[in-house]
Amino acid sequence: MPEYAIVVVEPKFEGNVGAIARAMKNFGVTDMRLVNPCEIGDGAWQRSMHAEDVLNSRKEYKTLEEAVKDCSYVAGTSGATTEKEKAFVRINHMPWELADKLKAAEGRVALVFGRENWGLYNEELSLCDALVNIPTHPDYPIMNLSHAVAVLLYEMTRDTGVDTNPDIRLASGKERKAMYGFFDELLESINYPEHRREKTSTMFRRMLGRAVLTKWEFHTLSGVLKGSSRKIGRLESGNLLPMDKKEDWPEETEEQLD
Amino acid sequence: MPEYAIVVVEPKFEGNVGAIARAMKNFGVTDMRLVNPCEIGDGAWQRSMHAEDVLNSRKEYKTLEEAVKDCSYVAGTSGATTEKEKAFVRINHMPWELADKLKAAEGRVALVFGRENWGLYNEELSLCDALVNIPTHPDYPIMNLSHAVAVLLYEMTRDTGVDTNPDIRLASGKERKAMYGFFDELLESINYPEHRREKTSTMFRRMLGRAVLTKWEFHTLSGVLKGSSRKIGRLESGNLLPMDKKEDWPEETEEQLD
Numbered sequence: 001m002p003e004y005a006i007v008v009v010e011p012k013f014e015g016n017v018g019a020i021a022r023a024m025k026n027f028g029v030t031d032m033r034l035v036n037p038c039e040i041g042d043g044a045w046q047r048s049m050h051a052e053d054v055l056n057s058r059k060e061y062k063t064l065e066e067a068v069k070d071c072s073y074v075a076g077t078s079g080a081t082t083e084k085e086k087a088f089v090r091i092n093h094m095p096w097e098l099a100d101k102l103k104a105a106e107g108r109v110a111l112v113f114g115r116e117n118w119g120l121y122n123e124e125l126s127l128c129d130a131l132v133n134i135p136t137h138p139d140y141p142i143m144n145l146s147h148a149v150a151v152l153l154y155e156m157t158r159d160t161g162v163d164t165n166p167d168i169r170l171a172s173g174k175e176r177k178a179m180y181g182f183f184d185e186l187l188e189s190i191n192y193p194e195h196r197r198e199k200t201s202t203m204f205r206r207m208l209g210r211a212v213l214t215k216w217e218f219h220t221l222s223g224v225l226k227g228s229s230r231k232i233g234r235l236e237s238g239n240l241l242p243m244d245k246k247e248d249w250p251e252e253t254e255e256q257l258d
Numbered sequence: 259m260p261e262y263a264i265v266v267v268e269p270k271f272e273g274n275v276g277a278i279a280r281a282m283k284n285f286g287v288t289d290m291r292l293v294n295p296c297e298i299g300d301g302a303w304q305r306s307m308h309a310e311d312v313l314n315s316r317k318e319y320k321t322l323e324e325a326v327k328d329c330s331y332v333a334g335t336s337g338a339t340t341e342k343e344k345a346f347v348r349i350n351h352m353p354w355e356l357a358d359k360l361k362a363a364e365g366r367v368a369l370v371f372g373r374e375n376w377g378l379y380n381e382e383l384s385l386c387d388a389l390v391n392i393p394t395h396p397d398y399p400i401m402n403l404s405h406a407v408a409v410l411l412y413e414m415t416r417d418t419g420v421d422t423n424p425d426i427r428l429a430s431g432k433e434r435k436a437m438y439g440f441f442d443e444l445l446e447s448i449n450y451p452e453h454r455r456e457k458t459s460t461m462f463r464r465m466l467g468r469a470v471l472t473k474w475e476f477h478t479l480s481g482v483l484k485g486s487s488r489k490i491g492r493l494e495s496g497n498l499l500p501m502d503k504k505e506d507w508p509e510e511t512e513e514q515l516d
Contacts, residue, residue: 023405028395050398096416135416137286140308147281147408150401154409158354158393190485200478207479211469220458221465227448228486235493 002102002109002170004156005031006149007067009124010115012038018047018055019146020113025051027153032058033067033110064112064124072107072170073212076120076128077148092133093210095155101212102156107170111152116145126202129176129209171218179218180205182225189232260360260367262414263289264407265325267382268373270296276305276313277404278371283309285411290316291325291368322370322382330365334378334386335406350391353413360414369410374403429476437476438463440483447490 006024011017017040021032032054034040040055048055061067068074075098093101102109112128114120125131134151136143143151171179183204187197213221264282269275275298279290290312292298298313306313319325326332333356351359360367370386372378383389392409394401401409429437441462445455471479492498 019402019405022398022402025398026394026401026405028397049402050400094416134412136284139286140280140283142308143284143408144277144280144307144404146402147277147284147405150405151409151412154392154412158352186486187482190482190489192482192485200482203475203478207469207471207475208465211465213465217461217465220461224445224448224450224458227450228444228490231448232486232489232493235490 001157001159002073002105002107003031004029004153005033005068005071005108005110006153007033007035007064007110007112008037008145009035009064009112009120010037011145012116013145014038014040014044015047016116016145018044018049018051019144020149021048021051021054021058023146023150023153025054026150027157029153029157030054030057031108033061034058035061035064035067064120064127068110068112068127069173070108071110071173072176073102073105073109073130073209074112074128075109075130075132076112076125077114077152078119078125078131078133092131095132095134095152098130098132099155099158103159105170105212107172109170111149111156113145113148126198126205129205131206169215171213171215175215175218175222179208179222179225182222182229185229186225189229259415259417260331260363260365261289262287262411263291263326263329263366263368264411265291265293265322265368265370266295266403267293267322267370267378268295269403270374271403272296272298272302273305274374274403276302276307276309277402278407279306279309279312279316281404281408281411283312284408285415287411287415288312288315289366291319292316293319293322293325322378322385326368326370326385328366329368331360331363331388332368332370332386333388333390334370334383335372335410336377336383336389336391350389353390353392353410356388356390357413357416361417369407369414371403371406429471429473433473433476433480434471437466437480437483440480440487443487444483447487 006020006029008017008020011020011034017034017037021044024030024032030053037060040058044055045052059067075093078092111132112120112124114124120128132152134143134148180201184197184201187200192200208221264278264287266275266278269278269292275292275295279302282288282290288311295318298316302313303310317325333351336350369390370378370382372382378386390410392401392406438459442455442459445458450458
């Protein structure tokens, strides 16, 4: 099971933050990260009950990007599927699907929750590898923030005793960032239309987010993307190398073989 | 699925009762029954948010026996398994086991929650047909009452058999085959080492298989892969086109926009 961090973006009510700390400790998760939160005062401490230690060791950040920098996988919660999201991601995960994908993973996974009244903004959603949606009733789909944390952590930490996946080593945040960079460079190399780049880039990220790549897969796919841009660059600059030169492709590393 | 009633025995904090009403409505359950509760005032109404109707239609009883009289099945929640509880009911259910037993049942099922500080008394436990225990961390096993209701209702009302994303159109076999072909052509274009092609090609296929691509995603990714091979081909043959020519990239089709 990965190590989970609970990231809450701009919570407005300190009571919710306290209740989240309690829910986290109930499910054995202690890494609390707040992005630009309200003031954390007595109301938060009261609601945290015996989880003062979680509240005490919370970390605060200015942006979501900063808060998830060291995470291998970022799952954003989305209260309801909007038209906008549909354009980017056709498939939201159900909580049990996400749990199933991640339960055998190693690494740090961020579960991101948005504002009480608004959820996550577009640019925050675009930082997520996957979106997860707690299925609720259409009459009143908006859950209390701490309830959403409790439900999701219940799902992510429960152990049904069935081990369906072998251990997966997730790529690090740095590796993932590099890979998405290679994809963007390729779009640049092939003169992909400017106005479609952002959408296509986000699509690529979410698609791979759903697939939950191993380190080996990340490295291999990175190699293909990088190799493509590089070849186009050499052809355009006229600095051709013998195309079948062995050094063009690094030998498989232990990483790739394991 | 049965009709669920949420029965709360002697809640001490009205805020919890309000938060429970909200959680109930979030999961489409409206039958709230309180046994000998604290006074229900402003604090409860505030926390219920848009579930005033649930709070409004609550029923109050003097005893648990009275509250569950019309129920076909009574499941009591137990924060932790004590020796005392074991004497009454040897096997606690995990929430998913209870959900599994009840999902095809007809009739009214009571889910009973006890006092914030003490849970259910012996004589109340003895009225239950089953005990259900939300698995929590031993460092702090006691959940907030409304969190416990949210988690249990999430588990009892979810239906993994329902297609929650009915509007996703998956790519056809032909489209998928074409896309894998484009990837293989790109490997060829960039002189990817022969002895690694098959493995990398299989990896790509499996990766996207796990991600379950939509038609739009397939078309977009196909465009990038095809565009890369094509540009390399033109550069190598010397048949350069103005690289920013619009025709280089087809306009988004209806497929991509819908």
